[in-house]
Amino acid sequence: MKKIFSLLFGFLLIFLSLSSCKDEELFYEGDSYVHFLKEEGEAFVFADQDYRDVEVEFGTVQTVSGNPDIKIVYDPVNSTAVEGVDFQILNGGSGVVADGQAIGKFTIRILKAPATQAGKVANFKIKSSVFGNNLDYQSYSLRMSLTCSDAVFIGNGKFKNNVAYWTGDTTAVYDVVKSTPVDGNEQLRVDGFWDNGDDLVVYYNPNTFVVTIPDQFTGYTYNSGGINAPVWARPATDGTVSSYNPCTRRLTLRIYYYLKGTSYFLANDTEEFTGQ
Incomplete structure (x- = not known):
């Protein structure tokens, strides 16, 4: 009977231990790194607009404070869209991250005049003088096309x-x-x-x-x-x-x-x- 009780008590301790671990929150205490949230996206500028501003999201792994130096950089390799002709990078390429957040946004302005319905692709990279870049999603392709409203x-x-x-x-x-x-x-x-x-x-x-x-x-x-x-x-x-x-x-x-x-x-x- 004692053996049975000991076994039951042991199982109870294991169960309580696992339950305790399950309820604990996990925290990442390593370095912050910057990365895009996905590898590609698509956006449209409408024929009855002069331009359209679209947001490209990025992450920092850890929450940040202040205004960290994180920039989006145009990569002409394999790009069919040209910076300054087909689109503009706003805010000097700087990303905006709210205090206490780990998700930020860059803003790209797609220009209507040179846009085509077939679409053009602009490739970008992400860089920072504060955070490292050793995660995935270090490049991003944005297909930008002309369309018309309903x-x-x-x-x-x-x-x-x-x-x-x-x-x-x-x-x-x-x-x-x-x-x-x-x-x-x-x-x-x-x-x-x-x-x-x-x-x-x-x-x-x-x-x-x-x-x-x-x-x-x-x-x-x-x-x-x-x-x-x-x-x-x-x-x-x-x-x-x-x-x-x-x-x-x-x-x-x-x-x-x-x-x-x-x-x-x-x-x-x-x-x-x-x-x-």
Whole structure:
């Protein structure tokens, strides 16, 4: 009985010891080092802006006080963006870290005039006369591109269906409206496009310019050769993707038209709408 009690007591001590260690906070007491928080990022300047200021974050491992010397430095090697032409480094390249914090920010100003939709890349390094640089994330690549706001893309809301598989009418002009986001997805509606008067609905990503097409009824029922089935639309199945260009105001949709409930389909084809 005593042996059992001793064993139980021993296990209790081990459990209490582990619990105590688990509750203790861990502290880093070594030197501070500077580093970027990630290796790359992407930012846009809008066509209706002269410039856009973006922040690049860095860390110091330990919290700091005062105003330590930490700078971001342009690295022209493998850069396609040029400092002073495509962008500016603000504050003389100095980072800003609030007292008692271990995260700071540099500010880069992307200039609109030379920006392109294809994008350019600027590479940077981080340096400090106070802290060492022997951690990872010592370099950072920022892709900077020109884009246009939703307001520019929508414009007057009139879009010509210049590539028109479904209706065959390349002169038709439709109202395209931005709708309330659904589940975090931005939504566009081509007013009254389908045969039953319903809107053609698509979702778009303003960062990647990719468009997705939810499964939807075209309003038309195919009735021929003994087949009677509604025609539905969904994303193309041939590997092509839908997209939009907010600056040229062009919406290109790759759609798979199929007979719901059967193994038959009509086509993988294109609907293109261009702002007027």
